[in-house]
Amino acid sequence: MRERQIAVCGREADYAKRFAKFANSRRDALFAVHGFSDCGELMAYTKEHPVDMLLLSEECLSELPEDGNFGKVILLSDAEYREDGSYPAVCRYQSCSQVLRQALAIYAEQTPKALGVALRTERMKRIGIYSPVGRTGKTGFALALGKEVAKKKRTLYLNLEEYSGFAALYPYEDGFTLSELMYFLKQGKKAFACRLESVIRQMGNLDYIPPMRSPVELRHISLEDWEALLEALERESRYEVAVLDLSGAVNGLYELLEWCDFVYTPTEEDETARAKLAQYEDTLHLLSLSPVLERTKRLQLDRDLGLELLAKAEGRRWSGP
Numbered sequence: 397m398r399e400r401q402i403a404v405c406g407r408e409a410d411y412a413k414r415f416a417k418f419a420n421s422r423r424d425a426l427f428a429v430h431g432f433s434d435c436g437e438l439m440a441y442t443k444e445h446p447v448d449m450l451l452l453s454e455e456c457l458s459e460l461p462e463d464g465n466f467g468k469v470i471l472l473s474d475a476e477y478r479e480d481g482s483y484p485a486v487c488r489y490q491s492c493s494q495v496l497r498q499a500l501a502i503y504a505e506q507t508p509k510a511l512g513v514a515l516r517t518e519r520m521k522r523i524g525i526y527s528p529v530g531r532t533g534k535t536g537f538a539l540a541l542g543k544e545v546a547k548k549k550r551t552l553y554l555n556l557e558e559y560s561g562f563a564a565l566y567p568y569e570d571g572f573t574l575s576e577l578m579y580f581l582k583q584g585k586k587a588f589a590c591r592l593e594s595v596i597r598q599m600g601n602l603d604y605i606p607p608m609r610s611p612v613e614l615r616h617i618s619l620e621d622w623e624a625l626l627e628a629l630e631r632e633s634r635y636e637v638a639v640l641d642l643s644g645a646v647n648g649l650y651e652l653l654e655w656c657d658f659v660y661t662p663t664e665e666d667e668t669a670r671a672k673l674a675q676y677e678d679t680l681h682l683l684s685l686s687p688v689l690e691r692t693k694r695l696q697l698d699r700d701l702g703l704e705l706l707a708k709a710e711g712r713r714w715s716g717p
Contacts, residue, residue: 400511401445402427402499406453406472409433411488415451418492423601424550424634426500426511426593435459442466449503451495453488468506470499494569497594501572504580504591511589513631520630521714524656526642526649528676529669532662533697535560538641539599540703541660544711546601549636552629553604557643558611566606568597573606575613581624589632603635611645619648626655637714650683659692660710 402419404412412431419429427448432438435456446465453472460469471478471485472495478485484506486498523545525538535555542553554574555562572595580591596603608614629635640656642649653659663669673694680688693710697703 400427401447402429402449402451403432403438403442403447403466404429404451404472405432405435405438405456406488407433407455408453411453415492415495419496426589439464449499451486451499454485457483468503470502491569497570497572500590500594501576504587504594505585507587507590510586510632514589514634516634516636518636520633520635521637522626522656523637523639523714524642524653524659525639525662526653526659527662528644528672529663532664532669533703534662535641537660537662537695537697537703537707538639539602540707541710542602542604542639543600544704544707545637545639545714546603547711548715550634551602551637551639552596552633552635553599553602553639553641555604555607555641556614556646557607557641558614558645560607562607563609566597566599568606573608575608577605578617578621578625581628582621588628592629592633614645615647617647619651622646622648622652650680650685650688653680653688654685656688657691658713659688660695661692662695662697665696 404415406412409431412433416429416431419425419427430441430447432441438450439461442465446467448467450466450469451472452460452469454474457471460466469483471483472488473485474488476487484502486495486502488495490498523541525534525541527534535557538555539553542551545551574595577591577595581588585591595605597606598604608617626638629638640652642652646652661673663673677689680686695706697706
């Protein structure tokens with residue numbers, strides 16, 4: 397199978413080179429990116445190497461032949477809005493990461509085929525983080541564990557809480573969130589891997605998808621939708637580990653816990669916390685989900701000592717020696 401490619405062409409040579417350098421520096425990128433400073437050079441290359449997507453500066457549009465091997469053409473516009481709708485366009489005066497995300501989103505919406513099946517030596521591991529007890533440091537531990545595992549394994553963090561606070565804690569430039577990815581899946585479109593790439597953000601080596609904006613969006617996602625997402629990640633992504641930061645607002649919470657390879661349950665030692673934990677465990681027994689408890693480790697997180705030490709110790713379970 398040939399390597400998937402993006403060509404970037406514009407008369408401003410530094411822009412095309414800088415964009416290609418950024419795109420090719422990303423870990424496990426879906427596309428190799430090549431920069432060109434004139435259409436003649438571009439056409440000579442694509443005669444032998446057809447590209448899947450062409451990001452073309454507006455000033456070069458008149459030089460573009462109709463019979464080239466350019467795949468999906470997306471214009472790099474000098475304006476924020478364009479009246480001419482002959483080609484989809486993105487504004488070039490943004491960060492390279494923003495331009496690439498928008499281009500990948502356009503490509504994913506309009507391509508009629510999947511990009512392929514991920515080649516992996518083993519199935520993607522699923523780590524669940526859930527507690528019926530509040531204010532335990534659950535999300536802090538989930539992120540710390542994800543970052544630790546990501547040092548050796550390709551790892552994706554998914555926050556499925558009602559109020560994650562991510563928009564304030566980790567601001568991002570556009571509005572792409574888990575909500576857009578789930579909508580894409582519901583539409584039955586094919587290029588999931590490409591749409592996934594358009595919403596991914598990074599915390600060091602750890603990849604994450606910005607969570608949904610409100611609990612209303614979260615509650616509209618069904619168990620079948622979550623199942624479709626996990627299956628798509630298993631089939632088309634290269635992630636080796638998924639960290640699921642779960643909450644009681646998730647439809648199908650108990651099924652998701654059952655699908656996890658292991659579950660961490662942070663808790664506290666006060667009487668109220670013990671009572672909540674006992675009720676949660678009784679519920680699992682009533683639902684014939686006792687195996688979930690057998691794959692569960694309780695944690696009492698000591699913030700004074702830091703979550704990183706605990707995450708490092710637990711990370712060895714998933715990332716090896």
